[in-house]
Amino acid sequence: MAIDKRVATAAEALAGVKDGAVVMVSGFAGAGFPNALLEALRDSGPTGLTLVANSATHPLSLTHTLIEAGMVTKVIASAARGRGQELSSFEQQWRDGKIELECVPQGNFSERIRAGGAGIPAFYTPVGYGTELGEDKEIREFKGRPCVLEDAITGDLALIRGDVGDRFGNIKFRYAQMNFGVAMATACTTTVAEVREAVDGAIPPVEVQLPSVYVNHVVAVGGEV
Amino acid sequence: MSALNRSQMAWRAAQDLPDGSVVNLGLGMPVWVSNYLPVDRDIFFQSENGILGVGPQADEDSQDRNIVDAGSRRVTLREGASVVDSVNSFAMIRGGHINVTILGAFEVASNGDLANWDARVPSKGPLVGGAMDLAVGAKATWILMQFNTKDGAPRLLKTCTLPLTAPHCVKRIYTDIAVVDVTPDGFVAREILATVGTDELRSRTGTAIAIAPDCQALNAPEISL
Numbered sequence: 079m080a081i082d083k084r085v086a087t088a089a090e091a092l093a094g095v096k097d098g099a100v101v102m103v104s105g106f107a108g109a110g111f112p113n114a115l116l117e118a119l120r121d122s123g124p125t126g127l128t129l130v131a132n133s134a135t136h137p138l139s140l141t142h143t144l145i146e147a148g149m150v151t152k153v154i155a156s157a158a159r160g161r162g163q164e165l166s167s168f169e170q171q172w173r174d175g176k177i178e179l180e181c182v183p184q185g186n187f188s189e190r191i192r193a194g195g196a197g198i199p200a201f202y203t204p205v206g207y208g209t210e211l212g213e214d215k216e217i218r219e220f221k222g223r224p225c226v227l228e229d230a231i232t233g234d235l236a237l238i239r240g241d242v243g244d245r246f247g248n249i250k251f252r253y254a255q256m257n258f259g260v261a262m263a264t265a266c267t268t269t270v271a272e273v274r275e276a277v278d279g280a281i282p283p284v285e286v287q288l289p290s291v292y293v294n295h296v297v298a299v300g301g302e303v
Numbered sequence: 304m305s306a307l308n309r310s311q312m313a314w315r316a317a318q319d320l321p322d323g324s325v326v327n328l329g330l331g332m333p334v335w336v337s338n339y340l341p342v343d344r345d346i347f348f349q350s351e352n353g354i355l356g357v358g359p360q361a362d363e364d365s366q367d368r369n370i371v372d373a374g375s376r377r378v379t380l381r382e383g384a385s386v387v388d389s390v391n392s393f394a395m396i397r398g399g400h401i402n403v404t405i406l407g408a409f410e411v412a413s414n415g416d417l418a419n420w421d422a423r424v425p426s427k428g429p430l431v432g433g434a435m436d437l438a439v440g441a442k443a444t445w446i447l448m449q450f451n452t453k454d455g456a457p458r459l460l461k462t463c464t465l466p467l468t469a470p471h472c473v474k475r476i477y478t479d480i481a482v483v484d485v486t487p488d489g490f491v492a493r494e495i496l497a498t499v500g501t502d503e504l505r506s507r508t509g510t511a512i513a514i515a516p517d518c519q520a521l522n523a524p525e526i527s528l
Contacts, residue, residue, distance in 0.1 A: 184431070208470040
């Protein structure tokens with residue numbers, strides 16, 4: 079049967095997400111947030127989720143709606159500070175001990191996800207050594223430079239946003255929309271990509287930025303270019 | 304002249320960026336440095352979200368929600384720019400491919416230790432972003448900050464009191480009243496505001512600071528904020 083990974087709705091693509099799942103969410107600096115998928119995930123209501131997202135508090139990402147709905151018990155992120163003096167929904171639940179936070183330098187964050195997708199269980203890096211974020215990690219010196227051991231991160235579900243997808247699951251991004259999407263897709267058992275447009279034909283091979291092998295479902299959600 | 308305003312501080316740091324270099328500018332005042340480049344410098348600005356070649360901010364007509372910098376500003380791309388994913392972006396940063404990063408700071412120690420990511424604000428979530436990766440991975444880390452806190456306390460210290468971003472990473476500090484190098488022998492003032500003088504500079508520094516034999520007057524053109 080001809081491969082066709084396109085599904086009609088975000089809800090269909092996200093049916094059966096289990097309680098306790100590790101969910102990665104792409105997006106950074108206002109680009110690449112899979113907000114249609116996040117709405118559908120909130121509506122489907124799994125609980126006890128671990129959220130792997132660069133920011134837990136970015137105002138343009140709907141990750142906060144999962145947090146407000148009480149569906150998240152752990153966050154792995156490089157940024158978790160709400161804007162202004164008022165506490166964000168994340169900060170309130172974190173302060174109250176309802177959500178555990180693992181704060182990770184952004185490069186360690188992306189590299190841990192990359193490693194997870196590439197079959198590398200852990201790696202050494204100088205980033206974080208000598209800081210609070212490197213405490214309690216194994217230390218080893220390379221060429222006289224102390225490094226910390228960082229574990230890979232893998233997940234059950236990656237939610238990413240692209241520009242164009244095809245029926246094979248190939249994805250093209252628009253400029254800085256790419257950010258964490260590629261690495262997260264490689265590191266999760268199931269990847270759902272929301273795209274502006276899902277095409278009938280195939281994306282030309284040299285234009286594919288995320289190859290089909292990493293993508294399970296493609297949902298066209300429209301939106302501006 | 305009186306103490307430099309923030310635009311003048313950004314101007315002063317911009318004058319020292321080498322022609323042909325690749326530079327990452329931190330959020331806040333450091334981003335302003337790109338406004339004051341001397342005309343004879345051809346420089347690529349890198350942003351953590353995956354842009355190599357950030358141009359000026361976009362005007363209303365040419366904004367694209369997917370062409371943004373790490374501070375979520377809608378920007379343009381310069382000639383020769385490229386866009387990559389977060390893994391590749393942090394390979395540039397962590398792999399030593401960035402010549403200079405200019406970051407803000409709370410405190411710098413005389414051994415080059417940097418504290419710029421966690422001011423210990425109660426209940427507010429942490430935000431480390433790419434600061435640790437930049438401080439460790441860039442070939443040179445420069446700091447752009449006020450010489451003292453709002454309360455007049457020193458920021459140049461023997462030992463940082465706030466959580467470290469990275470040990471032994473700062474090479475140079477641009478402030479409103481002085482330009483200071485961090486050397487194996489500690490702080491060395493390279494330029495001091497004429498109206499401040501060496502005695503006042505020492506009294507406003509939290510540890511020993513040497514005056515370079517060829518120390519100059521710190522100057523900047525009139526620039527409004």
